[in-house]
Amino acid sequence: MGALIGWFCHYTPVEIITALGFIPYRLLGREGNTPRADTYLVGNLCPYVKSCLETAIRQELPPLAGTVIARSCNAMIHLASTWPRYGGQGATLVLDVPRRLDEEAVLYYSQNLRRLAGELAWLGERQLEDSLLWQAIDAWEEQRSYWRGLLAARARGEICLSGSDVMAWLDGWQTCATAAGRDKGQAGSAAIEQQSRPDFRGRPRLMLAGSILPAELPALIEEWGGWSVFEDACNGRRFLLAEVARETGDPYLHLARLYLGGPPCPRMVADQTRRQQYWAGVVDDYQIDGVIYHVMKFCDAAIYDFRAMKDFCDRRGLPLLRLDGDYTGGARGQWQTRVEAFLEMF
Template sequence: MGKSEILGIMHNAIQKPRNTYLDQWVAEGRKVVGYYCTYIPEEIFTAAGFLPYRLRGAGSDSSSEGDAYMSARVCTFVRHTISLALRGELDFLDGVVLAQNCDHIRRAADLFRKKVKPAFYGFLSIPRVPKERLFDWYLAELRRLKAEMEAHYSIAITEQNLEDAIELHNATRQRVNKLYELRKREAPPITGQEALTITVAAHVMPRAEFNSLMDDLLADLERAGGNGDYRARVIVTGGVMDEPEYLAAIEQQGALSVAEMVCFGQRSFGGPVESGPGDPLERIARQRFFQVPCARMVECFDEQFSELMKRMKEYKADGIIFQRMKFCDPWAGDAHNLYWRMKEAGIPFLSLDREYRVTAAGQVKTRVQAFLEQMGK
């Protein structure tokens, strides 16, 4: 298969809560567990024989069910996802595992437990400072989750199961990182919209099938010519972004996204889990806990900024576009910090607030065009 066909398959897989790969998995009698955040390691679900399914609001045209229980100041991403659950559109889930990622997801967790009532409900208390002194707490939470899953589903998650899951998910990371390497070219063979389609698809379909598709896609991209018809290269950063259409609205103005340091983008994968002796769950935990931190973590903005500057150099980016969901408090703090750091460094910076499931193409077009003109592009 070539690029167009593979991207078409992945595009179709992310349009609604269900997709053909998910339906086949469920038809075979296999289980699916939902989660919101990468601080909840997918490898645990894979090791149990389950499909890790990252919760999102794809296909939701209304947040009215969530609105009935939640404040209007809860972000629309959370309100749309919980609305899908309350409408029964996530009834294929055999359980959910959530955490106190932010106050908004914490409220969604309450609704899952009290109103949706999944067959299995797990909740993790994840430290907010990724420091060595708190790692044991995080690891203990993962051990508790593993034990609760084993008891509820009457299964055993062995060390070999975890090792096999590490190998499978590391294979995904290797392929995604190779995709991003190709985007460092002067004329990348893929757009930001297409890349985000790929990384979102990885979170809602079986990884073995995803990896197979990626092998064909990467082989095609290695041979493909690139697109040098752009005005500027930008890195898109910020909070949750699983809507390639929003990136398309940015790129249509001539701002080519060469990397997406967002939830559902590159930040969701990181480097490989280390192989070798020792407890595989501890190695999984270490890779996740000490990943490039997001805004839910505190005392680590300098690390986030340093990583962003490193990516700017690697991808030869001309500027930064920051996006966040309206009412997202953690990322509002980062928006403030980034604005001043970028100003001090003389780096072009655009901050966009947005609503979920609303592209707002006109507003995006105006803001991005003005941004490019300010850059002299």
């Protein structure tokens, strides 16, 4: 049984963690406000990052051998400075992730990944051989492709799955403390597939987009009469990446291409055309009727990404609703009126 390695941003290659015999554990924060983290990080900073720091300070996390912090946005950069001093247990490993997708970026990212593997290996007992890494890559791709298939079937209406179930399973999958637990999660979801689920057909088919999604949001939207059929967030569909042709040779190059080439986060600022193409594909493939965009307070990327989404929706004639949230679970009342009014428009 391997030790746990914490991670945050979905650009973190869990394959490397697994290949070294560790278990990747995603940090998703906690419900409620963050008085202790507020001591170390200012008020107007990403609430998700503060929420994660809060769980660490309160010692609510399982024992971690280390944590990989991808310096993917400004909030994560500051978390990387603060975590080892005030919160984290075990080693803190930082990873720089390019904000662009081209051959230079892929090469540089692959070099960073190789370095990360070296640093992680130092924590564990074994050196990372390429063959082990390829095994992990295949194992993860198998699981992701299963999930992608499941979500595509949902979108085609072949199976009835609520967005809230999907989010709950994905959360469980990402934070599963053991490999066995992960298999169980997968088995569980497969079993649920067979059962009859609430039938949302006929409801407005919504894409949820934006910053990391609060786990309760899809459930609430469904409670209020909508149907979340696609969750474009780093704890939703984005985390499942996209299939890429298997490289031969350097597994780190393959991983770099896999992650940088996946559905882009708004942080990929040099890659915005691809993000718009991605939205267009989703809207067509999943017959999206409307979009709900969740802007995490103080997330600069989401603030500007919402602008881009607004232009996109205007062009496509899609209704769009913006919800502001602070990741504390306290915005329910505000959201309800907005979502219900939005759904009344359909």
